[in-house]
Amino acid sequence: MTAFRIGSVATLGCVLFALCVVSAQEPTPSSSRSVWDGVYTEEQSKRGEAVYQKECASCHGASLGGGESAPPLTGGAFLSNWNGLTLGDLFDRIRKTMPQNGPGRLTRQQDADVLAFMLSTNKFPAGKTEIYRQSEMLKEIRFESEKPADKK
Amino acid sequence: MRDRKLFRLHPGLVCVAALALVTPSALPQSQPKTTEWPSYAADLAGTRYRPLDQISALNFNDLEIAWRIKTDNFGDRPEYKLEGTPLMVNGVLYATAGSRRAVIALDPGTGELLWIHGEHEGKRGGAAPRQLSGRGLAYWSDGKEERILYVTPGYRLICLNAKNGQPVSGFGTGGFVDLKLNDDQDIFPDLTTGEIGIQSAPVVASNTVMVGAAFREGMTPRSMRNNKGYVRGFDVRTGKRLWIFHTIPKKGEFGYDTWEKGSAEYTGNTGVWTQITVDEQLGLVYLPVESPTSDFYGGHRPGNNLFGESLVCVDLKTGKRKWHFQLVHHPLWDMDISSAPILADIMVDGKPVKAVAQPSKQGFLYVFDRITGKPVWPIPEKPVEVGNVPGEWYSATQPIPSKPPAYSRNGVSVDDLIDFTPALHDRAKEIAAKYHLGPVFTPPTASKLDGPLGTLSIGTASGGTNWPGGSYDPETHIAYLYACNSCVEPIGLVPAPKEVSDIAYIAGTAGHEVSILRGPGENAGADSPKPPKKRAGSEYVPMNVDGLPLMKPPYGTISAINLDTGEIIWQIAHGETPDVVRNYPALKGMNIPRTGQETYNIGTLITKTLVIAGEGHVTTTADHPRGAMLRAYDKKTGKEVGAVFMPAPQTGSPMTYMHNGKQYIVVAVSGGPYSGEYIAYTLPSESE
Numbered sequence: 001m002t003a004f005r006i007g008s009v010a011t012l013g014c015v016l017f018a019l020c021v022v023s024a025q026e027p028t029p030s031s032s033r034s035v036w037d038g039v040y041t042e043e044q045s046k047r048g049e050a051v052y053q054k055e056c057a058s059c060h061g062a063s064l065g066g067g068e069s070a071p072p073l074t075g076g077a078f079l080s081n082w083n084g085l086t087l088g089d090l091f092d093r094i095r096k097t098m099p100q101n102g103p104g105r106l107t108r109q110q111d112a113d114v115l116a117f118m119l120s121t122n123k124f125p126a127g128k129t130e131i132y133r134q135s136e137m138l139k140e141i142r143f144e145s146e147k148p149a150d151k152k
Numbered sequence: 153m154r155d156r157k158l159f160r161l162h163p164g165l166v167c168v169a170a171l172a173l174v175t176p177s178a179l180p181q182s183q184p185k186t187t188e189w190p191s192y193a194a195d196l197a198g199t200r201y202r203p204l205d206q207i208s209a210l211n212f213n214d215l216e217i218a219w220r221i222k223t224d225n226f227g228d229r230p231e232y233k234l235e236g237t238p239l240m241v242n243g244v245l246y247a248t249a250g251s252r253r254a255v256i257a258l259d260p261g262t263g264e265l266l267w268i269h270g271e272h273e274g275k276r277g278g279a280a281p282r283q284l285s286g287r288g289l290a291y292w293s294d295g296k297e298e299r300i301l302y303v304t305p306g307y308r309l310i311c312l313n314a315k316n317g318q319p320v321s322g323f324g325t326g327g328f329v330d331l332k333l334n335d336d337q338d339i340f341p342d343l344t345t346g347e348i349g350i351q352s353a354p355v356v357a358s359n360t361v362m363v364g365a366a367f368r369e370g371m372t373p374r375s376m377r378n379n380k381g382y383v384r385g386f387d388v389r390t391g392k393r394l395w396i397f398h399t400i401p402k403k404g405e406f407g408y409d410t411w412e413k414g415s416a417e418y419t420g421n422t423g424v425w426t427q428i429t430v431d432e433q434l435g436l437v438y439l440p441v442e443s444p445t446s447d448f449y450g451g452h453r454p455g456n457n458l459f460g461e462s463l464v465c466v467d468l469k470t471g472k473r474k475w476h477f478q479l480v481h482h483p484l485w486d487m488d489i490s491s492a493p494i495l496a497d498i499m500v501d502g503k504p505v506k507a508v509a510q511p512s513k514q515g516f517l518y519v520f521d522r523i524t525g526k527p528v529w530p531i532p533e534k535p536v537e538v539g540n541v542p543g544e545w546y547s548a549t550q551p552i553p554s555k556p557p558a559y560s561r562n563g564v565s566v567d568d569l570i571d572f573t574p575a576l577h578d579r580a581k582e583i584a585a586k587y588h589l590g591p592v593f594t595p596p597t598a599s600k601l602d603g604p605l606g607t608l609s610i611g612t613a614s615g616g617t618n619w620p621g622g623s624y625d626p627e628t629h630i631a632y633l634y635a636c637n638s639c640v641e642p643i644g645l646v647p648a649p650k651e652v653s654d655i656a657y658i659a660g661t662a663g664h665e666v667s668i669l670r671g672p673g674e675n676a677g678a679d680s681p682k683p684p685k686k687r688a689g690s691e692y693v694p695m696n697v698d699g700l701p702l703m704k705p706p707y708g709t710i711s712a713i714n715l716d717t718g719e720i721i722w723q724i725a726h727g728e729t730p731d732v733v734r735n736y737p738a739l740k741g742m743n744i745p746r747t748g749q750e751t752y753n754i755g756t757l758i759t760k761t762l763v764i765a766g767e768g769h770v771t772t773t774a775d776h777p778r779g780a781m782l783r784a785y786d787k788k789t790g791k792e793v794g795a796v797f798m799p800a801p802q803t804g805s806p807m808t809y810m811h812n813g814k815q816y817i818v819v820a821v822s823g824g825p826y827s828g829e830y831i832a833y834t835l836p837s838e839s840e
Binding site for chain 1: 229230232233278369371613614661664665692693694695696698699700701730731732733735737749750751768769770771772778823824825
């Protein structure tokens with residue numbers, strides 16, 4: 001790999017950025033859950049698939065692979081885009097901006113179901129409880145693209 | 153319908169403009185200063201080159217943010233797909249921005265908002281096929297008056313006074329020209345919902361402003377009939393139409409007979425949706441034309457289909473065709489000519505050639521004498537596979553350049569599949585085994601449950617060089633081209649139910665209900681497809697292995713091509729190795745060279761010594777938090793010489809300029825959780 005050096009100003013920025021991230025996440029005792037902890041159910045994912053195919057697939061593709069003008073919702077680029085953020089961030093993005101021609105048209109339940117389908121397609125495990133419908137609660141669930149060592 | 157809003161935010165702007173008028177910078181369009189960026193691609197030749205050298209290999213890492221501007225409030229919702237490249241002329245920076253495609257004027261040193269102009273187009277804007285902020289605008293001046301021109305999502309050409317953002321009353325009707333009118337066709341079904349628009353920037357040369365056309369995504373059209381994408385030239389002073397070029401010939405015009413069974417009458421699309429290039433001295437315009445209706449099935453348009461996927465040279469004053477070269481006969485692969493042709497004055501075998509070089513999705517750089525249209529190096533017709541989709545018409549040959557060699561993958565074989573480990577290679581082979589594979593121009597197949605599901609293609613819809621285009625250094629005669637080297641596209645065709653489309657076959661996968669694919673913002677309410685009814689054995693096939701790209705690295709490249717010799721002089725992987733590769737458990741400890749990234753939206757900027765391009769993916773590494781890097785490479789060698797952090801991927805191509813003695817680089821970033829933002833970088837002041 002080609003090595004590179006980030007300039008001193010940029011380095012300072014990175015440090016500050018990292019501090020801000022830490023600060024923004026505190027307090028974090030309840031942040032122990034992640035997408036690897038079974039945060040949706042299979043049934044919810046099936047409901048979400050139906051919503052997805054009706055409302056989302058025309059732009060993002062039937063298999064979430066993206067389209068001419070919409071990004072993929074699976075694969076490396078998608079995972080790294082959200083890695084280190086929370087499910088609440090992803091839910092808010094859906095809730096506030098999608099579908100693009102009518103943001104907010106879907107119900108919270110539908111958005112949550114679509115999110116469950118997206119997690120399922122990206123091979124995050126299903127669990128016994130459905131995904132939350134409130135972004136504040138979803139912000140307590142970390143989006144981690146890499147499976148933690150204790151889950152392997 | 154129209155509710156024009158104008159905000160003049162900076163009374164001092166008049167003073168700024170007045171000062172500009174008395175400086176030597178108020179030159180005619182044909183003599184822009186090399187310290188400015190007066191056209192979308194820097195100049196009318198499509199070079200994306202400025203010979204500036206204040207920012208260099210020695211100090212690139214020292215760059216810091218001079219200013220930044222979020223575009224959330226330039227529309228009624230944030231945008232996550234900011235693709236613009238600003239202009240900078242006479243001490244003012246201009247850009248399109250936000251989900252309303254507003255025009256903003258900024259102070260290039262501070263980012264202060266000077267004025268904003270937005271058009272409220274109501275249903276017409278909401279029904280447009282190409283919405284959001286667009287890619288940019290055009291500047292014109294006669295040395296006294298300065299104008300900004302752009303096209304709204306609703307397909308109206310707007311002319312603004314560059315000093316204050318006010319519409320120019322003498323242009324068209326109150327400052328705008330309705331592009332859905334006077335187009336040698338009746339846009340159907342009506343002016344409000346009729347499908348036609350454009351997201352690229354208009355081009356102005358010799359007092360003529362030129363505009364093409366774009367349509368909705370063309371893989372699953374509702375009909376073989378559509379509006380046509382003609383190109384027009386307008387008088388930049390009055391808005392009067394000066395000429396039109398019929399990209400699908402009318403009866404009696406050259407090329408009409410390449411549309412058999414009268415298919416030129418009803419076939420549509422075939423627009424010029426990307427940037428137009430102009431040689432003002434020769435008085436010639438170069439039009440890169442896209443695919444006809446539909447992208448992957450041409451059974452309703454038998455014949456070669458001129459001027460689909462052709463580079464067409466027309467006269468700047470009349471729009472009359474001078475020459476053309478069809479890159480793909482009877483287009484079936486969505487190989488739209490997707491980026492600006494590049495003008496290059498080169499020396500081939502000791503003889504000077506005024507050339508035009510056309511990058512492409514299929515990874516070929518087609519090089520022609522731009523006066524005659526004759527290929528600089530032979531482009532022979534070669535036999536290609538003929539498919540068997542019912543009703544399709546096939547060209548038995550396609551033109552394939554003998555030089556330069558392809559600079560990105562344009563065919564898929566088992567040898568191209570991921571092979572970090574034997575197990576990963578086997579899983580990729582399992583996926584590929586469901587598809588038909590082959591070299592460039594392997595035709596799409598009908599999708600069958602028992603295989604193949606389609607043709608696994610690369611260098612088609614999203615491959616190679618796409619809309620951001622390439623760069624060219626007129627001093628060294630070297631072109632620099634970013635390309636996606638791993639953007640695979642499975643192309644399967646399924647019979648279209650009559651209630652979905654009148655086309656015999658549209659893109660789809662066997663076993664899945666046919667659905668219409670849309671671009672962003674299209675009316676998803678009216679014709680929403682029904683929920684899918686999957687059949688057994690018809691699971692969706694991912695184009696990745698555990699998130700890892702299906703293809704071997706490099707996933708995205710920058711190539712330097714010497715246009716005097718037609719040789720690739722260097723090629724590098726552009727972009728940090730994706731997180732999913734670096735963190736994949738089975739790859740831990742392996743020495744994997746930088747892979748680059750799987751994306752097609754990257755544009756390059758070149759300066760005196762550097763090639764500059766941002767990354768298209770977010771990564772999180774030991775060296776930087778989640779974000780993307782704006783990277784600089786030595787033009788001579790491709791060696792990386794610096795990188796600076798961006799909070800989100802590059803989504804609009806970078807540009808550069810000098811202002812008050814300092815060089816700036818401006819780049820558009822957005823995507824994922826990050827809404828659109830223009831960021832300007834510069835060096836710290838010496839006193840710091």
